[in-house]
Amino acid sequence: MEALERQARVAEAVRRVSVPLVRLLIDEGIGYQGFLAQLKPVFIEQALAQIAASGEKDTDSAVSLRSGVQRKEIKAWRRQPVRSARPVRRSIPAEVFARWISDPALRAADGSVRPLPRAGAMPSFEALARSVNQDVHPLSVLNELIRLGLARLEADGDAEMVALVRTGFVPRQDWEALIELFVDNLTAHLATAAGNLRGHAPAQLEQAVYAGGLTAPSAQRLAALSRELWAAMLNAFLTEATRLHAQDGGRGDRLVRLGAYFHDGPVAGDEAQS
Template identity: 45%
Template sequence: MPRKPKIVALEPSARAAPTLPPDEVAQAVAAVLRPMIGLLLRSGLDYPRLSGELKTLFIEEAVVELGRAGQATTDSAISLLSGVHRKDVRNRRVTGRPPGAARPVALSARVFARWISDAACAGADGRPRALPRTGPAPSFEALVRAVTQDVHPFTVLQELIRLGIAEVEIQDGGELVVPAHPDFVPPAGSREALDLLAANLADHANAAVSNVLGGQPTLEQSVFASGITAASAERLQAVARSLWARMRGDLIEAASRLYEADQDRPDARSRVRFGSYFWSGPWEPAAPDRDTPGDETP
C-alpha cells in the first residue's frame, strides 16, 4: 500500500519559555546559517571575513540587550555578555561602524508595487499591464510621478530595463512600457537581489525569534509536505505562486490606503513586511516512528 505524504501545518507557539537550552539554540541557528555559509563561500568570502563581521554584530547586539535590561553599556559588561575580548570591544566601539540603518526600499520596487496595486495600471488578475510611456494616467510617466517627484520617469524606466523587469515596445506608433515579469524579480547577483535577501530574511528572523522568546505573537507559519515527486513539488509551487499573486494585490492596496491616511501623523513610525516563500529539495525519510502522516502544531 503506497505511503501517504506527510503534510504538516506549522505555527510556532508565541508562548515559548524565554530560557532556552544553549545547545539547541546553537543547532537551530546553525541550520539557518548553513545556506548563508554556502552563499559566502560561493562569493569568495571565508571564515576570517565572517568572524570579523560576527564580532561587530555581537558587540552591537550586546549593547542593545544591556540597554533593554537597563544596565550600563560599559566595555566590561559588553565583553562579559558577548564573549568578545574587552580590548576588541574597546577597539570596535572606537573604530567600528554604528548600528546599520535599514536601507530604504528601492525606488524601482516602490514603482513596481504601485504598478500592481493601482487598478488603472493592473489587470483583473492583479498583474501589471502595459502602459503608454508618457501622457496622462494611466501611463508609466503618471505612475512614477505618483510615487516620487524627485526622479524623472525616464530614469526610473532605464533602471527597470537594466534590471530586466520592464521593456519598451512600439505599438501603433507609440511607446508602451511592458512588464517583463508579473513579479519584481531582480537579476541574480544584483545589488537589488541582495537587498531583498537581507530585508526578507532579516524580518522573517525577527518574527520567528520574537515568537520563540515569547514576544507579542506574530504571524510566522508554513506548510510542509514530504514524500512527493519532483513533478508534484513543481505543481505545488505553481499553486503557491497563484495564491501569493492574489493576496499580494489585496495587501498592497490596503497598505497604500493606510499609508495615505497615516503619512501626516506624528506617530506614523511603524513598518511592516509580509512575505511568502517556497522551497523544494531532496528529502531523506526519517525513522519510521518519526514519519507518521498527520498534522502537527509545535
Template identity: 45%
Template sequence: MGRPPRHLPAARSVEHPLPSTEDVLRALVQVMGPLARLLLASGVDYTRLAAELKPLFIEQARLELLRSGQNATDSAISLLSGVHRKDVRAWRMQGLSSRIEKEVSISSRIFARWVQDPLYRDRRRRPRPLPRLGPAPSFDTLARSVTQDVHPYTALTELLRLGLVTVKTVKGRDIIVPHQEGFVPPAGSRDLLDLFGANLADHASAAVANLLGQPPRLEQSVFAEGVTPETAKELGELARKLWAQARSEMIAEATRRYEADKDRSDANCRVRFGAYYWAEDEAKDGSRSEGGAAVPRNHAGESAANGGGDED
C-alpha cells in the same frame, strides 16, 4: 573602612522558558547551511565572516544589557558577547554603530503602484502593459504619480536594467510590458541582495520574538513530504498564484493606510509581509539514512514557530 559592596542587579523574571544553548545552536546550524553556501560562493571564508560578526555580537550584547537594566560597560559587554575586552574598547572608540535606514527604491515603489492602482491594472488585477507616453494610464503618468524627483525616463531605464520590464513597439508607439512575476530583480544584482538581507532579517526577527516569548508574530508555514517532483512543481505554481493575490490586497491596504497615517506624529512603525516556497529532492541532497535507503517521509501539515500566530 572599605566601600560597601555593590548591589547586585535584580534577577530578571522569565515568563517563558528559553530554549537550551544546545538546541539553539542546533537550529542555527540548520539555518546557516544555505548562508554558508552563499558566503563560500561569494569568496567569503570563515575568518572574514568571524571578523564581521565580532562588532555585531558587541552591539547586540550592549542592547541586551540596556534592555535588562544593566550598565553596558566594556567588561559586561565582553563577558556577555565573548569578545575580548580590548576589541570592545576599540569598537567603542570608533563610535557605536548606527542602523542605516534605506529608502525603498524608486523601481519597487513604481511596481507597488502598478500592482495596486486599478487605473494601471487589467481585468485580472495584474499590472497592465502601458504606453510609454501620453495621458493616464501611461508609464509616464505612473512614474510621475510615484515621484516628481526622478524623471520617468530615468525610472524606465532602471526597470529595463533590472529586467523588470520590456519595451515593445506597437503601431509606432512604445509599450512598456511589466514582468508578470512582479518585482523580482535579476540573480546576482545588488537590488536582489538588498531584498535578501531585508527579508531574511525581518523573518528572523519575527521567529526570534516568538522564541523569546514576546507578543506573537505571524510566522508559519505549510509543508508536505513524500511527494513527486511533478507535485512539487504544481504546488509551487499554486504558491505563486496565492502570493499574487495576497500581495495585491496587502499593497492596496498598506497604501491606503499609509496615506491616512503619514502626517501623524506617531507614524513610526514599519511592517513587512512575505511568503516563500522551497522544494528539493531529499534523496539527491543527502537526506538518506546511513544504510543508503531513502528516509520514508509522507506527511503534510502546518508549522508554526513557538506559537507564532496572528499578531494582535
C-alpha cells in the same frame, strides 16, 4: 527547562539554521576566520542594545559579559565602530512597481496589470512615476526597470507603451539588488521567528506547510500554484497597504514586510513516507 539546557538548545538551533548560510559562504570563498570578523560587531551592538533597553550602565565589562568579546576588542571597536547594519534605502523603482501592480485603476477588466502609455496624463507610466516621486525623472525610473528585466517597451500603433515583464519585484539581472533583497527578507523572517521564540507578545505570523513523498512533476505543480497564490496575496496586501499609507499620510513609524518562499529539496530519511 534549565537555563543552561535552553542555551544549548538555542545554540544547536542556530547552528542548524546556519547550514545553508555557511554553504553560501564557502561557495563564495569566505572561510571561518574571515566570517568571524564580521560577527564581532554584531555581538557588540546587540549587547549594547540589551544594556540600553535594561537601563544598565554601559561599560566594557558589561558588554564583554553579554557578548563574549574581550574588553580590549570592545575598546578598539568603540574607538572606530564598524556598524553591522545599513540604513534602509528607499527604492523609487520598487515603489513605482508596487503602485503599478496594486492600483485598481491600472488594471484591465480581467484583473491583469495593463500596459501604460509611456507619456501623458494618468494613466501613463510618466504620470505614475511622478505620483510616487517628483525628484527622479520618469525616464530614469523606466530605464532602471528595463535594466532589471522587470519592464519593456512595446509598440501599439503609433503609441509607445510600457509593459511589465513580471509581477514580482525580483531584479534577477542585478546582483547587488538581489543581495539586498536577500538581506532584507531573511533579516525580517529571522527577526520574526526569533521574537516568537523569545515569547514576544503578540506573536507575529510565521508559518509554513510542507508535503513529502512527491515526484518532481508534483513538486513543480506546487511551485506554480505557490506563485499563483502569492500573486493574489501580493495584490490584496499592496491594495490595502496603499490605502492605509494614504490614510496615515505617510507619517507612521512602522515598516511592515510580508513575505513568502517556496523550497523544493530532497526528503531526508523516513520523512519521505510522512
